[in-house]
Amino acid sequence: MASSRRLRALITNDDGIDSPGLWALADATRDAGFDVVVAAPHRDASGVGASVFAVRGEDGVAVHPRELPGLDGVPAYAVEGHPSFIVYASGRGWLEPKPDLVVSGINLGANVGRSVLHSGTVGAALTAGLQGWYGLAVSLDTGWTPPEHPHWEAATAGLPEVFDLLLSRDPGTVLSYNAPDVDPAALRELREAELAEFGTAQVVVEHREAGPGGATHGTLRSSLHEVGEQPSPTSDVGLLAAGHPTVTELRSVAAVPGVLGGVVVTSAH
Template sequence: MLILATNDDGVYSPGLRALAGAMATLGETVIVAPDRNRSAVGHALTLERPLRAQEIEPGIFAVDGTPTDCVNLGIHGLIMQRPDLVVSGINSGSNMGDDITYSGTVSAALEASLMGIPAIAVSLDASIFSDSDLLVATRFVVKLARQLMEKKLPPDTFLNVNIPSGGCLGVEITRQGKRRYGKAVIVNEDPRGRKYYWIGGSSVGFEDIPGTDCCAVSRGYISITPLYTNLTSDSSCESLKNWLLQCDDGGS
């Protein structure tokens, strides 16, 4: 089995190296990851310039692009064989609730799923990894990956995994939760009196909704959320059919 490992924290991230080392127990593992931190770039794809990839160690490629770029290059250019599995992470900090729309970690797994390859995104709810946290995370992901390859997922589905720090009480299958955010943009002045803006206000918590990823991790459980690549709201389609919508062809 050939496994492609990537992330959005950068190719030198200890979480990525730990993940790749663990996945190597299941099969040949190749790393294709951004050459620097590319957190919160979402599902961005680089189209306005060429990409460069450097093999910094055998089987480890650094790409001057986004996590989505890395998955594309890994599947279509850098690796001679199509990977059987893509794993993204281990991210520094959780990717739950609304945060998944910004996450490069989750978007890398999404891209793999769009390409028809089974994928797992893995995040650890800690800004600094401890050895024990990484051990728990890597052991769990290996078990999950083994089951994923044996039992398969429905088409167009991938897994978003969030792991609490400080140990875990169990595993829950969850839905995407809802974050609550504080002030989203900080406005300040530089020493020359010019305004600057810093996007990314601190999170102030989450909606305490049972069965969601945020709720599970806050209670000390590993959260596994199956995500779907098709964003269509089927219920809204039925509702919209009752709207009086028509096209104006511009005629008199």
Template sequence: MNILLTNDDGIYADGISAMYQALRQKGHEVVVVAPDSERSAVGHAITVSDPLKVAFVDVEARIRGYAIKGTPADCVKLAVNALLERKPDLVISGINRGANTGYHIIYSGTVSAATEASMFGLTAIAVSLDVSLRKSGAIDYNYAAQFATRLCDVVAQHGGLPEGTLLNVNVPGGDPQQIKGVRICKQARFHQADEYEKRVDPFERIYYWPKLEQVRVTNPPEVEVDYRLLKAGFIVVTPIQYDLTDYKMISQLQQWTIKL
């Protein structure tokens, strides 16, 4: 297959390198178009007031492709409309360092890149590895890359995905031998407690440093959702869409009296 590969951790990140190598080893043609530096948690932001500078990167035996001074969504837009000679068969975003489950997918640049691809009518998969952002040392992305590569083949065998739908994939970050299986499930609902530590700089100016948020899943215990299943040791695959319309509410609103 002809695959467009991007991410939000930047073109030099270990996750995208592992994904690139796994796809190439399986014989896929891979074009990398990724941010030139980390763009985590930028959501679906696009650049409108600055030029999108492009540089070709070739790190021998690791990765080669286009480094874009822009967001993950920028990378997909620029790739599809300017850089690629032909339309890709599949777009993969990742492998992200850290999970993207529940409400976090709204903030995720990884998921947003895949969403942008689906908006072009392309089959897209976002892939994340559940490891702590505070973890030091090397992280092994190989198992996640191999699984994502196999999933690409499964998706292709079934003729792709419905228009407007993408797959959000999260892989446990521990020992691959401990992974219990693969589950298809819905996105979790979160109650999030954001905390900010108040500090003062040497010039006595106040600033705030965000702490890692505390997450509590609000779905009933019997409901299988991505966050819980991932923490329980399963690979989770969630089909998601970019259409945010509340269709049930439309009929209710039509009964309201809303005047000019």
């Protein structure tokens, strides 16, 4: 397996620079032997997927140096941009040396099912893969209402095993790792999981008409509703519910040959 001792890890997230989950992840990654640098959005950027949006002023995108709790000596930056923008910028001349891997999280809430497409945590890891780096998205299954004291250590406990798994594969590999929010002693064995067809909750959007004299056509209000279907026991949703940390390899955008089925297309005149 590849040695982690010479590798540089960029730690980011979509919950923002002030998330304790980010700090725990950076600390655990440093303990695993990586050269760590932290760069995360200056405020919450959940649900932005692989967006490369950034707030651009006259002089560019603002970067604020930060000192993070328990991370003395680790360079850290709050960036006024989305997680994938941070990853993209890191490979385009901002960070030297460039990262070898991007570790994104620890997200407050699981990233499961096909809805991982919309996760900023996962988007950062997928963007790393597109640049030929290793990518790892780390999430904690805290349920609908996050607890006051999440078990971040439940996610960090399995990181050495997941890092070994990741680094045994080719650069460009992206893994999504979810852990139940339990005491680490209660964790069951790590399992490979398929993506569920749905997550643990479904977003329902309601259109509310504007009142008399309103300047808009109304508002769209979204809310979460529990999914009634039972997940497959081999899916990420099912395995997490059974107390297993899960790992899933993700693939990003790629062309699929054969769309024309061998039909010869001639130019139209």
